[in-house]
Structures are given as C-alpha cells and as structure tokens.
Amino acid sequence: MSEDKKTDLYIVPTPIGNLKDITLRAIEVLKSVDFILAEDTRTTGRLLKHLEIQRPLQSYHIFNEHKTVERLVDRMKAGEQIALVSDAGTPAISDPGFLLVRAAREADLLVNCLPGPTAFVPALVNSALPNDRFVFEGFLPHKKGRKTRIENLMEETRTMIFYESPHRLLKTLTQFQEAFGEDRLACVSRELTKIYEENIRGTLPELVAYYTENTIKGEIVITVAGKN
Numbered sequence: 037m038s039e040d041k042k043t044d045l046y047i048v049p050t051p052i053g054n055l056k057d058i059t060l061r062a063i064e065v066l067k068s069v070d071f072i073l074a075e076d077t078r079t080t081g082r083l084l085k086h087l088e089i090q091r092p093l094q095s096y097h098i099f100n101e102h103k104t105v106e107r108l109v110d111r112m113k114a115g116e117q118i119a120l121v122s123d124a125g126t127p128a129i130s131d132p133g134f135l136l137v138r139a140a141r142e143a144d145l146l147v148n149c150l151p152g153p154t155a156f157v158p159a160l161v162n163s164a165l166p167n168d169r170f171v172f173e174g175f176l177p178h179k180k181g182r183k184t185r186i187e188n189l190m191e192e193t194r195t196m197i198f199y200e201s202p203h204r205l206l207k208t209l210t211q212f213q214e215a216f217g218e219d220r221l222a223c224v225s226r227e228l229t230k231i232y233e234e235n236i237r238g239t240l241p242e243l244v245a246y247y248t249e250n251t252i253k254g255e256i257v258i259t260v261a262g263k264n
Contacts (some may be wrong), residue, residue: 044112044145046119047133049126049152051188052255053229055086058155063087065150070116071161075132079123096120096153101132105139124255126154127132130199132175155228156197159257163223166261170195174215176208186215191264200256206247212260213240222262227254 046065051057066072066089073096074080081092096104112118120127120136126149127133140147160167171194176182186223189196200208203225212222223237224247235247240260 042146043148044117044246045140045147046117047127047137047147047149047152048119048121049150050080050083050121050124051229051232052153052155053125053227055083058083058087059150059152062150064150065090066091066121067120069119070119071118073118073120073136074205075122075127076223081123085160091119096132096136098132101135102242105135107108108136109139109143109145112140113143124153124155126152129156130155140195153229155199155225155255155257158228159223159225159235159259160195160197162225162228163259164237165195165221165223165259167195170197172197175199176239178204183211186211190215191263196260197261198258200258202252202254205252205256205258207245207246208258209240209244216240216260216263223259225257225259228257230254231262 046069048062049064049108066084066087069091071092071094072080075097077093077095084091089179108118120133125131128137129149137147144214156172157204160170171192173196176198198208218241220240222240222243223235224243225235227233236243238246
C-alpha cells in the first residue's frame with residue numbers, strides 16, 4: 037500500500053452480483069483502512085465475511101450522510117483512513133458518496149476512487165445499442181418531475197441509460213413508449229453477473245408486452261436508443 041499511503045478516503049466498488057468480481061486492490065484496501073463506511077452494514081458484513089476481512093463497520097446512507105460528513109472529515113484530518121462502499125457497484129453512482137467526496141476535497145484531503153464494478157457498463161455493452169456516445173440518467177424521479185425529465189430527453193440522440201426497480205419497470209417502459217415512439221429500440225438488463233442474468237432486447241412496445249406477461253425481480257438497467 038506504499039503508493040497510496042497518504043490517501044484519506046478510498047471509494048471502493050464492490051461486486052454487483054458475482055463475488056469473484058472484487059479486485060485484489062479492493063481487498064487490500066478494505067483490509068488496511070481504519071474503518072469502512074457501508075450503505076447497509078449487514079450486506080457489507082456478509083461480503084467481508086466471505087473475504088475473511090475483519091474491519092470496523094459504520095453505517096453511511098442517504099438518511100444520515102448530511103449529518104455525518106463533517107464528523108467523518110474531522111476523523112480523516114486526525115489521521116484515520118476510511119473506505120466507502122455501497123451495497124453493490126461504485127459508491128456515488130446513484131448511491132451515497134458525492135457529499136463525502138466533495139467535503140473531503142474541499143478539506144484538501146486525498147480521495148482515491150478504485151476502478152471496479154458498476155451496473156450500467158455491462159448493461160450498455162450487452163444491449164447492442166450504440167455505445168460510442170451515451171448519457172447516464174440513473175433513477176428517474178418517482179413522482180414530481182418524472183414526466184418532465186422524460187420529455188426533456190425526447191430529442192436526445194445518444195443512447196440513454198436508466199436504473200429502475202421491478203415494480204416501476206412496466207410504468208417506465210410505457211412512459212418511454214409514449215415519449216420516444218413505438219419504433220425505439222431498448223434493452224432491459226437484470227441480475228447482471230448473477231446466475232439468472234437476463235438481457236431482453238426489442239422495441240419499446242415489445243418490451244411492454246413482455247413485461248406485462250412476465251413478473252421479475254432484481255436490480256434493473258434500462259438502455260434506450262437515442263433519437264435517429
């Protein structure tokens with residue numbers, strides 16, 4: 037760890053499904069830090085047990101991040117090294133992390149983000165849609181501003197990537213069909229890197245029809261072609 041010995045905050049991606057996707061460097065960092073910030077300590081605890089790592093865990097999620105950032109910065113200023121992980125994937129990508137990274141940078145602390153798993157990259161490649169230029173939209177608003185956000189993308193020519201939950205999938209695909217048209221190609225990816233990984237491709241009406249008949253579970257990435 038000599039090359040990174042001055043790092044105060046590590047952003048550590050964790051597997052989105054297959055535990056073999058953890059990197060050797062991520063394991064090394066998780067073993068070396070003073071404590072680990074976890075979105076869900078139970079989820080991260082299972083990962084650490086699998087990796088045979090014993091480090092203190094502290095909860096860090098969207099409901100407490102505003103309250104804890106200042107104290108965490110003070111601890112890093114005092115010399116402690118911290119690793120931040122989310123339940124899966126890269127922290128701060130549709131997960132908590134941005135506030136802490138910004139505060140650490142503003143305090144002249146050294147932040148180091150490790151490369152690693154994130155769901156939208158394999159989903160984009162698996163979609164077979166153009167990937168030379170794309171835009172990541174993350175989660176759409178649940179209610180207020182949702183329709184406006186979609187309408188603002190009607191002229192978007194780049195491939196668009198969205199995260200979605202299973203119980204809102206059909207609603208989202210239907211709204212996409214209404215806004216983008218019936219000829220627009222898309223792909224729904226779920227359970228990436230897991231045993232039941234699935235990538236269903238087709239036009240938006242075809243996907244609406246498919247998921248009207250098929251109830252699914254798991255994390256979902258929707259990839260939609262841009263306007264031709």
